[in-house]
Amino acid sequence: MPTPPAEQDESKLLLDNLVELTSQREQEMLESSLLSTLVELMHVDRVELFACRRVNGSPYLCRRLEALAASGKPEVRETPADGWLPPSPFLRDLFSHAHHDNTALLRIPSGLCLPLHCMGNITSLVVIHCGPDADVNRDMLLAMARIHENFLRLLFEADRDMLTALHNRRKFDLRFYNLIASLQHEAESAATHMLALLDIDHFKQVNDRFGHMVGDEVLLLMAQLMQASFREEDGLFRYGGEEFALLLECGDAEPAEVALERFRASVRRHVFPQAGCITISIGYTRITPGLLPDQLLEQADRALYYAKSHGRDQVCGFEKLVAGGKLESPLIADQIDYF
Numbered sequence: 420m421p422t423p424p425a426e427q428d429e430s431k432l433l434l435d436n437l438v439e440l441t442s443q444r445e446q447e448m449l450e451s452s453l454l455s456t457l458v459e460l461m462h463v464d465r466v467e468l469f470a471c472r473r474v475n476g477s478p479y480l481c482r483r484l485e486a487l488a489a490s491g492k493p494e495v496r497e498t499p500a501d502g503w504l505p506p507s508p509f510l511r512d513l514f515s516h517a518h519h520d521n522t523a524l525l526r527i528p529s530g531l532c533l534p535l536h537c538m539g540n541i542t543s544l545v546v547i548h549c550g551p552d553a554d555v556n557r558d559m560l561l562a563m564a565r566i567h568e569n570f571l572r573l574l575f576e577a578d579r580d581m582l583t584a585l586h587n588r589r590k591f592d593l594r595f596y597n598l599i600a601s602l603q604h605e606a607e608s609a610a611t612h613m614l615a616l617l618d619i620d621h622f623k624q625v626n627d628r629f630g631h632m633v634g635d636e637v638l639l640l641m642a643q644l645m646q647a648s649f650r651e652e653d654g655l656f657r658y659g660g661e662e663f664a665l666l667l668e669c670g671d672a673e674p675a676e677v678a679l680e681r682f683r684a685s686v687r688r689h690v691f692p693q694a695g696c697i698t699i700s701i702g703y704t705r706i707t708p709g710l711l712p713d714q715l716l717e718q719a720d721r722a723l724y725y726a727k728s729h730g731r732d733q734v735c736g737f738e739k740l741v742a743g744g745k746l747e748s749p750l751i752a753d754q755i756d757y758f
């Protein structure tokens with residue numbers, strides 16, 4: 420029996436949305452695609468996404484995205500940040516009891532709440548504003564959530580370093596290039612952005628004296644110390660081997676310098692099992708709009724090289740070294756090359 424035209428339209432809409440959903444390569448794009456798909460398939464006016472995280476074991480939510488029905492494709496936009504807030508009472512149970520229940524779909528006063536998981540944690544909540552009594556296709560909704568989660572896991576694995584679980588070089592490149600592109604478009608950025616390169620001192624000796632497994636453990640512990648020391652929104656990456664990259668945002672350069680120096684001192688105080696005392700050297704530079712990614716990386720790398728060749732266990736800023744006459748200004752180098 421031929422399929423009725425209305426069902427054909429629904430199936431085509433579903434397939435088109437699945438194609439779009441699965442072609443995304445970034446978490447933000449994947450989420451925006453899911454919201455827009457849900458608005459279309461559920462025939463609702465509004466779907467929202469809340470990011471979830473735990474601080475000292477307690478869950479917090481932050482409203483991030485919303486999709487609104489529009490003529491043609493739904494309109495997806497970032498919502499103004501309200502900050503991280505504890506979940507409302509009817510959502511609290513979700514985080515305590517139903518945490519591992521992958522089929523949870525909650526009725527809430529405004530409609531439905533669909534939790535999304537990645538690596539065993541609820542990473543976001545989707546709120547579908549369909550009213551309390553809407554008749555919904557539960558199976559289809561849950562299937563969409565599972566497809567989204569599978570792709571999220573693939574993205575998570577593609578973006579992470581296997582040893583430390585920090586973001587990897589691929590993710591760094593993407594984040595760094597996007598940041599530079601966004602700064603080019605802002606006439607004057609209110610925030611200061613810093614790029615720092617961090618390298619473990621004499622790491623070869625750790626491997627040589629204690630073996631690669633202990634070396635690997637030092638890398639893993641170093642990543643955990645970084646996560647405990649820097650803010651959630653700071654970008655922390657394993658750049659390669661025993662080198663890490665950081666992207667920090669702050670009001671001006673000084674707090675970033677203080678944070679880097681505080682981290683260097685905390686590593687120096689830390690006693691690593693077997694390897695004992697380990698030090699790090701850090702080179703950083705301000706992400707000045709107009710400079711290319713390679714130029715900025717070279718500046719941070721020159722500051723790191725300076726730290727390494729002047730005793731290690733220190734934090735050096737490129738701009739300060741130039742101002743102090745300890746490194747040649749890139750402008751002078753350019754002029755020499757040019758003329």
Ligand SMILES: Nc1nc2c(ncn2[C@@H]2O[C@H](COP(=O)(O)OP(=O)(O)OP(=O)(O)O)[C@@H](O)[C@H]2O)c(=O)[nH]1
Nearest residue numbers: 618619620621622623624626631634635660661727
């Ligand atoms: N265990 C372990 N070692 C690694 C890994 N990646 C790189 N290394 C080692 O890191 C060491 C880096 O050594 P070098 O580049 O000579 O630098 P260093 O000994 O840290 O000396 P300085 O940087 O000059 O202070 C090499 O021995 C690499 O084999 C890894 O994933 N695990």
